[in-house]
Amino acid sequence: MTKAPLLKVAGVTGWPVHHSLSPILHNYWLKQCGLNSAYTMFAVHPDEAVRAFKSLPHTTIAGVNVTIPLKQKAYEAADEVSPEARMLGVCNLLYVRGEKLIGHNTDMEGFTEPLLRRVGHGFVNNNTVLVIGAGGAARAVLGALLNMGAAEIRLINRTDARAQELVSAVNIPSLTYVPWQDRHSAIYGAGLIINASSAGMGGKNALDIKLDYVAPNGWVYDLIYTPQQTPLLKKAKKLGLNTIGGLDMLIAQARPSFHLLYGEMAPIGSEVKSVIENHLAQRS
Secondary structure, three states: OOOOOOOEEEEEEEOOOOOOOHHHHHHHHHHHHOOOEEEEEEEOOHHHHHHHHHOHHHOOEEEEEEOOOOHHHHHHHOOEEOHHHHHHOOOOEEEEEOOEEEEEOOHHHHHHHHHHHHOOHHHHHOOOEEEEOOOHHHHHHHHHHHHHOOOOEEEEOOOHHHHHHHHHHHOOOOEEEOOHHHHHHHOOOOOEEEEOOOOOOOOOOOOOOOOOOOOOOOEEEEOOOOOOOOHHHHHHHHOOOEEEOHHHHHHHHHHHHHHHHHOOOOOOOOHHHHHHHHHHHHHO
16 A cells, blocks of 8 residues: 655744745645645744754754744754855745755745846846835845846935945945935936835835836835735826735745745746735735
């Protein structure tokens, strides 16, 4: 009698973690692939995170996606880190290979895929890009834009010192810092606006920025996915600008994670986005 393949388990970890949409994504793909596997949640306190992560190679867990505030802890716990994780200094994925714990970051890939699919490489290279934010998401965005060869990037953040520090750390001539008080003029002529801050997220204040001077046929890309239609995206649509929402990035960054955790490519198609949208509608 043929034995059933062993159940492969992975999950998402954070503190808190109950809000994560990752189980919806990965369990949908597991079902579509017909894999005898599962994806769940692991709530891990920051004080226990490094120890917990280091124990993964001694368990039957294949790996974990990592959300805030544990991404730095994941980086510390990894035996090896990928070039992407090293560039950003944080990991959003830990997976087991043999007896080693490998740290990776899929945020750059997740950000890039929807942008190139919708906007195209040429547009990015031939238009000024304005990035809002100076945290981990902004670092991933900047890394991806620089890899694409973006010619001019302006960075603004509500805390000027953090934006200045990030620009100094990157130290690339094409990246410049603009003070927050000059944010409206910083947007002038930009063809691509990217919100990598938390402004506009459910429960937080909307982003205080005018879009009137975005270049004609410009794009606004908001990495926030709750709500799906952020105040920034609503404002952009009223002005006739093109938009990309954060749900596209969430799905795109999950695809390489799925492959590394389960050894299978996630199914291509828009069905998973509808599944998440239905889940969000029921939750609201």
